């Protein structure tokens with residue numbers, strides 16, 4: 001055998017070693033090639049019969065082949081035995097790999113928190129349809145035909161009578177029409193507006209409406225409960241302020257702002273005493289009963305609470321927002 005033939009033999013043996021499937025198979029290869037009566041020893045035994053000036057290069061080639069085959073067998077034996085150990089040895093006390101878990105979306109969490117805070121005051125949860133009648137979404141809330149939010153720029157209409165609700169205030173009407181006081185509800189839900197998408201606007205977002213109607217319902221209770229709510233949600237040190245506003249369906253009307261870390265104020269909701277005409281429109285005696293109501297933007301609350309700078313990231317499908325450690 002010349003050096004080239006030795007190299008080709010060695011390559012073939014290494015290929016067999018790499019393809020071997022078990023420790024036993026490797027042991028057979030070791031005996032066949034490296035054993036006392038193995039192929040490599042046979043080659044070495046032929047050394048004395050060779051022409052003296054060929055001996056050195058032949059000897060070197062055989063020894064190199066031997067070393068490389070040995071290395072390949074050792075390496076492969078290590079790998080195969082770890083596989084074998086893993087297959088045969090199961091230790092039930094070894095801690096398992098943590099499984100990735102899902103988490104609630106920030107808006108769902110906001111819904112739950114708001115529901116909990118008002119739940120403690122006896123408010124229950126009500127819902128209503130997203131496809132709504134113009135009458136319920138607008139007219140019964142005293143939003144006449146000339147009101148700016150009725151412009152088709154603002155509202156998605158199906159036809160003259162049917163639309164996608166622009167606020168959860170529509171559920172106030174539905175609930176008042178089907179229940180008599182005392183009423184205490186919060187209404188989480190999705191709303192739609194023809195807004196251009198930017199860092200604070202989306203054409204579809206979420207609101208939480210609140211409504212209380214009883215025979216001794218007063219504005220100061222509304223202010224107290226909303227201040228309590230803001231401190232529960234954002235922390236006791238947060239400052240809130242109220243200032244006069246206008247909504248056709250409340251009289252008086254107010255807006256509430258929360259102070260952010262940087263000192264600036266951000267509006268989080270509108271509220272007020274339910275206009276007596278709204279109660280009458282729904283068959284409730286406004287001489288006997290009064291109510292207050294509020295409507296807040298859930299995305300705004302989430303952005304404030306979880307430090308989310310861009311509203312769009314809430315819906316970008318990025319799992320970072322579903323990370324339980326973040327929210």
Ligand code: DAH
Nearest residue numbers: 167250270271272293294295
């Ligand atoms: N519907 C108003 C909006 O979408 C929010 C609102 C204001 C709701 C005052 C109310 C309310 O119930 O009393 O901007």
